[in-house]
Amino acid sequence: MAKKTGRSKTRNKNQRHLKAVPSAPKMPLQLVLNHRVVDSMAVEFIQWSAAEFRDPAEAFECLELVKVFLSAQHAIEGSSSATAIAGEGVEAAVESIASALDPEHADDAFDDLYFALESYVRFLKGTGRWTGTEGAYAELQAVLGSGPAAAAPDHPDIVVPRLSDEEQESAFDAMPLIRRASALLEWVGAGKEVTATGALRLKDIEPAAAAVEVLARGKRGAKRPATESAGERPDGPLEVGSMFDVPVLNEVWSALVGAGLIRLGSTRAVPGPEAAAWNSAEVGERLKARRMLAVVLLVGVLSSSDAVWDVESVGGTVLAVLTYGTTEDPVPVAQLEALASMELGEAFPDHGIVDDPDLSDASQDEARLEAIYASYAAMEARRSLGLLAELGLVDADTHYRVPPVAVQCVDLAAGYLDTADELSGAEEPESNVVALHAPSRTGRPSKDR
Incomplete structure (x- = not known):
């Protein structure tokens, strides 16, 4: 009689079959x-991203x-990093994942992967876990989204x-x-002559520009100067045919008018209804006037339609x-600089959409135009x-940071824009809260005051 081993013959048979199955490759x-x-x-990421992922399960799915x-990425490049993802390999890795899916789901896969990566990378940076360089982070962010405005939907x-x-x-x-602004208000004094368009006379451009620390003078027939970045000024005085062509002066003057500190008449600019508050003996009144000026200037910058570019695209990025x-x-x-200096070849590498044989020539041309536009x-x-940095509303050393005193100004300015309805739901301390009326572009009080 055969000795019992205590093992099932059926089980041994199954094991013999399993031995014939090749083992899965080890990671x-x-x-x-x-x-x-x-x-x-995982736990900290779920807590960090609570505002972005309302359901913790979505945050877990992101990871x-x-x-x-x-x-x-590891399968393609032979290496990977959880805390220093290389930007140049992102597109190839995402494409390899999408190519294994049903074509109907490929587009959604692209969106989900890029969004998950962008959220994860911001988490790494925000919690001090990013181990790559600042340049690598900026490059990765430029790859993951078409600029900061597209980096996160909320x-x-x-x-x-x-x-x-x-x-x-x-502050x-x-x-x-x-x-x-104080220097410009002091220069205006009891009033200055203006044209029918509300602009200062040519003879007054030089002293007005000097008040806002810009070298410029009016000259009849002068051509409109090329647009310059804030901080990039010519060596000599800028010759302009209108005060609206003077950097900084145009923005500060318009904000003073919008905040009610200057009122434009048919022939003169005079102190506006809020001018008395600027030098009021009451600190609350002075703060209210200064905060309103900053808010109006921010609204003007965020909604400017002077450029040929889409206001929502530019303003949304700035916001x-x-x-x-x-x-x-x-x-x-560096992240915004990388996107701004991105050439077509960098925006669309050899394996990118521009060289996709499945796209028509018209689609490829459209993709090129979109890259240039972005x-x-x-x-x-x-x-x-750059303008906001020159005026002290944002610090732009290595990162764009808003000074504490300007935080509420940004919050209130965003409230006037369709792109940021109810941006801030936080309760604000009474000492910082101002009951604002809508900015007045004529310098007259709004109807609700």
Whole structure:
């Protein structure tokens, strides 16, 4: 009699069949460790992204997509990193994932993967887990989205910091915008002559420009100067045919009119209904006037229609940069520079959409135009941010950061724009809250005051 082994013959038979099945390839150790790194951050990522992913399951799914991406990138390049993703390999990895799916779902896969990666990378940077260089981060962000406005569908909530009246007044008085506006108001005095369009006379352009710290003088027949970035001024005085062509002067003057500090008549510009508040003995009145000026200037910059570019595209990018500038996750200056300087070949590498044989010539031409448009729109956004930096409404050293005293100004300005309805749901301290009326472009009080 055969000795019983205690094992089922049927089970042994199944095991023999299983031995005939080739084992699945083992994941490389580096990839296994990368997946574990991603998993280890799950709880904090869910908490960090609560405003972006209302359902924690969506945040978890985002991390799962990141792991799928890392696996694809590792398979292509032979290496991967969970905390320093290389921008140049993103498109190839995403395409390899999408190509394995049903064509009907490929577009959705692209969107989901890029969105998941962008959210994950911002989380790494915002929590200090990004181990790559600043340049690599900027390059990766430029690849993942067409600029900061497209980087995330929702703006972060703006939390207005608590500042005492003394802190606010000190910060405002040190702001170049307030200093230059004060000098311009002092120069206007009891009034100055203006043309039918509300512009200063040519003879008055030079002293008015000097008040806002710009060298310029009026000259009949002078051609409109080429658009310059803030901080880039010619060596000698700029000769212009209109005050509206003088950098900074145009914006500050328009904001003073919009805030009711200057009133335009048919032939003269005189102190407006809010002018008395500018030098009021009451600190609250002074703060209200200064804050209103900053808000009106921001609204003007965000909704400017002077450029040929789409207002929503440029203004939306600037607004996104400013709102992130109020958080601990500001946009790097290099990121916007990378997008603005992006050439067509960089926007669409050899394996990109422009060289896709499945696209018609018309579609490829349209894609090229969109790439050029996005780059130039970023240039316009940089120019606007340069102006705001010159006036002290944003710091632009390595990152675009909004100074504490200007945070509420950004919040209130965004409230006037269709692109940012109810941007901030945070409760604001009473000392910082101002009951604002809609900015008046004529300098007259609004009807609701």
